[in-house]
Amino acid sequence: MKTNCKNFLFLSFILVFACLSCMKEETQVQDNLDDGISLIDGRLKFRDDSAFKAHLNWIFENQSNFKVVADKNKSLGFKSMTEYFLEGMKLEEADPKFAEYVANYPNVFLKEPCDSSILYFLPHSKIVCYIANVDGVYQIGDNVYRIEQNYIYKTNESKLEKLFFPKDQISKQDVNVLLSNPRYNSKYDYGQHTENFHNDNRFRIVSSVREYILEYARFYDLFTNPQKRTLGVYLRANFNTRAAHNYGQLYYANCPTCPMDYLTPNIEENTGYTQDVVRMMGSDVFANLSQSYCPGYSRGRLIDGTTEFIYIEWADLLEDPASWTVYHLNEEINPF
Numbered sequence: 654m655k656t657n658c659k660n661f662l663f664l665s666f667i668l669v670f671a672c673l674s675c676m677k678e679e680t681q682v683q684d685n686l687d688d689g690i691s692l693i694d695g696r697l698k699f700r701d702d703s704a705f706k707a708h709l710n711w712i713f714e715n716q717s718n719f720k721v722v723a724d725k726n727k728s729l730g731f732k733s734m735t736e737y738f739l740e741g742m743k744l745e746e747a748d749p750k751f752a753e754y755v756a757n758y759p760n761v762f763l764k765e766p767c768d769s770s771i772l773y774f775l776p777h778s779k780i781v782c783y784i785a786n787v788d789g790v791y792q793i794g795d796n797v798y799r800i801e802q803n804y805i806y807k808t809n810e811s812k813l814e815k816l817f818f819p820k821d822q823i824s825k826q827d828v829n830v831l832l833s834n835p836r837y838n839s840k841y842d843y844g845q846h847t848e849n850f851h852n853d854n855r856f857r858i859v860s861s862v863r864e865y866i867l868e869y870a871r872f873y874d875l876f877t878n879p880q881k882r883t884l885g886v887y888l889r890a891n892f893n894t895r896a897a898h899n900y901g902q903l904y905y906a907n908c909p910t911c912p913m914d915y916l917t918p919n920i921e922e923n924t925g926y927t928q929d930v931v932r933m934m935g936s937d938v939f940a941n942l943s944q945s946y947c948p949g950y951s952r953g954r955l956i957d958g959t960t961e962f963i964y965i966e967w968a969d970l971l972e973d974p975a976s977w978t979v980y981h982l983n984e985e986i987n988p989f
Contacts, residue, residue, distance in 0.1 A: 692729050697784050698792040702869075705784075705793045706934075709870070712783045713932050717919055722783055734782035734789060734800070737761045738775050742926040746888035760789050763802055767859060768847050770880060770887035776800050777833055778865040778872035779928050790816065803834040805867070833865055843873070844967065844975030850953070851981055852961045855882045858894060860951030860965040862975050871940065873931040873970050877951035889926065893954040896921045896929040898970060899989040901947025903933060906940065916947050918989075927951075931970050945971050950988050964988050 689704025699705040744751040789800035799816040807829040849857040859878040881890035901916030921927040964980040
């Protein structure tokens with residue numbers, strides 16, 4: 654009799670533990686649902702615009718911690734454009750594995766010619782590409798979006814396959830074509846400057862400032878690309894770089910009573926390519942770019958017998974065109 658009671662109690666304990674485990678798992682799933690984010694057919698789906706904007710804000714605030722954002726995506730069973738891009742950019746361009754990697758993910762790597770070289774960019778701001786899948790697709794409510802060079806395509810979920818048609822074959826009745834690069838018909842960058850090291854002119858850094866837009870947001874990304882000349886051509890190399898912005902101020906054009914927003918500093922440092930994002934929520938109807946400002950800089954460090962630092966300092970990353978000042982130094986400084 655005692656043995657039967659013990660068995661009954663043991664089975665009861667197992668059932669209670671199993672129920673609690675199920676409840677815990679359901680709670681964890683519900684927590685993800687509470688974010689308004691789910692995964693459907695390999696793409697992130699946001700419940701509505703509010704959930705999408707909140708997630709963009711969260712990514713922006715955590716942009717300097719790649720692992721935090723990647724772990725969040727991994728918890729959803731997802732891997733973003735940005736993650737594929739940054740993994741590929743760890744390889745030097747002369748490495749045959751890099752060419753193979755780029756060929757495997759053609760929608761992720763945008764190629765741009767620059768001073769006897771090719772620069773590689775994401776097709777939109779790093780922040781936005783953290784929510785797009787390897788094909789550039791994400792979803793908000795019933796609307797599905799696809800990021801491509803200079804444009805974002807938008808359609809209803811029932812017409813998703815039309816997002817992959819060539820642009821000249823897309824019907825405006827089926828797909829809304831939105832501009833993502835407001836300068837594609839003119840000079841693409843707000844600013845770009847290439848600077849060689851004095852210690853060894855085979856090495857250089859290229860600093861670029863680019864603007865991207867969504868339906869209700871603007872982003873300014875600062876890039877630092879390290880390069881080495883090989884057989885007369887500059888290829889992307891790996892040495893220490895930074896891309897950073899300092900405190901900035903954002904004013905609004907059509908809202909004199911709106912409070913001024915502060916853009917807080919951020920530094921991206923890496924062995925190789927680095928990218929920092931200055932974000933402006935709201936369209937150009939509300940942002941007064943002539944009054945707003947945000948300084949920034951690209952920095953490269955080369956050790957070749959002696960250590961040399963290049964600083965390409967941007968007086969205002971929001972200025973069009975942005976202007977720069979260059980410093981060659983033998984020590985690390987804070988340029989702000």
